[in-house]
Amino acid sequence: MSVARRSRDVGAHCHVDAHGISNLPSTRLPVILPGSTIGVLGGGQLGRMFALAARRLGYRIHTLAPEEDTPTAQIADVAINASFDNLDAIRAFAAEVDVVTFEFENIPSAAIAAAEEHAVVRPNGRALFITQHRIREKSFLADRGLPVSPFATVTSDVELRDGIRQIGCPAVLKTAVLGYDGKGQVVVRHPAEAASAWEALGRQDAIFEAFVDLACEVSVIGARGLDAEWAFFGPIENTHRHHILDVSVAPANVPATTAAQSIAVTRTIMDSLNFIGVLCVEFFVTTDGRLLINELAPRPHNSGHLTVDACRTSQFEQQLRAICGLPLGSPRLLQPAAMANVLGDLWEEGEPDWSAALAIPEVKLDLYGKLTPRPGRKMGHLTAMASSADGAKALVLRARAALTRRIA
Numbered sequence: 001m002s003v004a005r006r007s008r009d010v011g012a013h014c015h016v017d018a019h020g021i022s023n024l025p026s027t028r029l030p031v032i033l034p035g036s037t038i039g040v041l042g043g044g045q046l047g048r049m050f051a052l053a054a055r056r057l058g059y060r061i062h063t064l065a066p067e068e069d070t071p072t073a074q075i076a077d078v079a080i081n082a083s084f085d086n087l088d089a090i091r092a093f094a095a096e097v098d099v100v101t102f103e104f105e106n107i108p109s110a111a112i113a114a115a116e117e118h119a120v121v122r123p124n125g126r127a128l129f130i131t132q133h134r135i136r137e138k139s140f141l142a143d144r145g146l147p148v149s150p151f152a153t154v155t156s157d158v159e160l161r162d163g164i165r166q167i168g169c170p171a172v173l174k175t176a177v178l179g180y181d182g183k184g185q186v187v188v189r190h191p192a193e194a195a196s197a198w199e200a201l202g203r204q205d206a207i208f209e210a211f212v213d214l215a216c217e218v219s220v221i222g223a224r225g226l227d228a229e230w231a232f233f234g235p236i237e238n239t240h241r242h243h244i245l246d247v248s249v250a251p252a253n254v255p256a257t258t259a260a261q262s263i264a265v266t267r268t269i270m271d272s273l274n275f276i277g278v279l280c281v282e283f284f285v286t287t288d289g290r291l292l293i294n295e296l297a298p299r300p301h302n303s304g305h306l307t308v309d310a311c312r313t314s315q316f317e318q319q320l321r322a323i324c325g326l327p328l329g330s331p332r333l334l335q336p337a338a339m340a341n342v343l344g345d346l347w348e349e350g351e352p353d354w355s356a357a358l359a360i361p362e363v364k365l366d367l368y369g370k371l372t373p374r375p376g377r378k379m380g381h382l383t384a385m386a387s388s389a390d391g392a393k394a395l396v397l398r399a400r401a402a403l404t405r406r407i408a
Contacts, residue, residue, distance in 0.1 A: 033324075034059055038324075039093055041100060041104065041111070044103055044368075047070070051075040053319075063079050064093045094117070099324065106178055107132075134295070151167065152207065153207060160208065174209060184201065217282065218238065219303040220232055220265075221303070222280075226322075231328045231331045232266060235258075247393060247396065250306055250310065258291055269281060306338065306339040308366070311330075312329060342367075342403070344379050348375075363399040383396065
């Protein structure tokens with residue numbers, strides 16, 4: 001199989017910042033033109049929505065994932081079924097595409113390095129290395145004076161005891177890797193619970209993080225191009241249920257100073273990582289008005305799904321534009337919007353009533369092509385738009401409630 005390479009060079013600013021992170025060594029960076037082939041590592045719904053955006057602009061999509069018939073594979077031109085640990089498969093995959101990106105950050109560093117032998121990888125491997133590991137991520141942020149909750153590194157019993165003394169209780173013990181949607185986390189309410197909590201996590205490397213008095217959670221999704229052009233979505237206000245994102249609302253109901261700070265922090269992080277692509281910063285807003293970084297996602301984010309219908313340019317098209325070296329699109333929010341996740345729990349008593357939800361004119365439905373619903377599994381989402389954020393939220397919740405009217 002051969003790939004027609006379609007690109008042209010553009011000038012780029014090449015520098016090394018104060019933290020030693022530089023642009024690509026060349027002063028000429030290739031623009032990857034429509035008609036080129038983009039490789040996506042991972043096969044979930046984020047890859048699917050990215051592939052749909054890429055199709056619209058005339059790009060080809062190849063995907064590699066350990067699973068078969070993935071949401072991304074259903075849209076792709078070529079789907080490779082292989083483990084991320086199969087470095088020969090990764091190299092062969094990268095050799096057939098013009099740029100590699102990912103929709104899932106827990107990809108081994110060795111796989112990214114193998115891909116980089118044959119193709120440009122965006123975002124860069126350093127950004128992935130930092131953001132896929134909580135200790136590295138929190139240390140990176142704290143070392144740059146960015147606002148994070150007090151935390152301690154836990155890799156031994158001694159560090160666990162020191163962390164308890166330093167941070168106190170209640171706190172949360174979180175594994176350094178593979179934790180998302182509440183997985184890999186244990187609440188520690190009293191010091192006596194800490195040892196058993198770490199045992200429950202398999203004594204994996206972890207962080208011991210202080211509880212905060214939470215007013216709300218928000219996210220900002222930034223996009224950064226080859227020439228450091230930057231755009232953002234948000235802040236978006238998020239509520240969770242059972243540790244899984246439930247509803248996102250834009251714009252967030254936070255003070256203007258908090259919104260401005262969240263945007264500035266997001267840009268600082270992306271510049272510090274020399275990040276090319278889309279990155280989401282999840283924030284805690286405390287009851288006393290402080291803004292604290294919760295975690296980073298080096299890819300499009302669940303909270304940004306509402307951008308597909310509510311913004312002039314979606315987060316997925318921004319990712320495409322950024323990694324291909326095209327000008328970023330306008331992220332303008334056309335109308336207040338809300339997104340509600342559709343989880344596998346809704347199938348408990350049968351097929352949801354899609355007609356009932358779609359009968360609401362202001363509501364859009366996206367399903368991810370997953371054939372097997374399970375409790376907690378993200379099967380799709382609903383988006384509603386209205387004249388106010390509260391109105392949009394009420395509409396999207398009404399639409400989701402209508403799904404439980406079962407088809408006879």
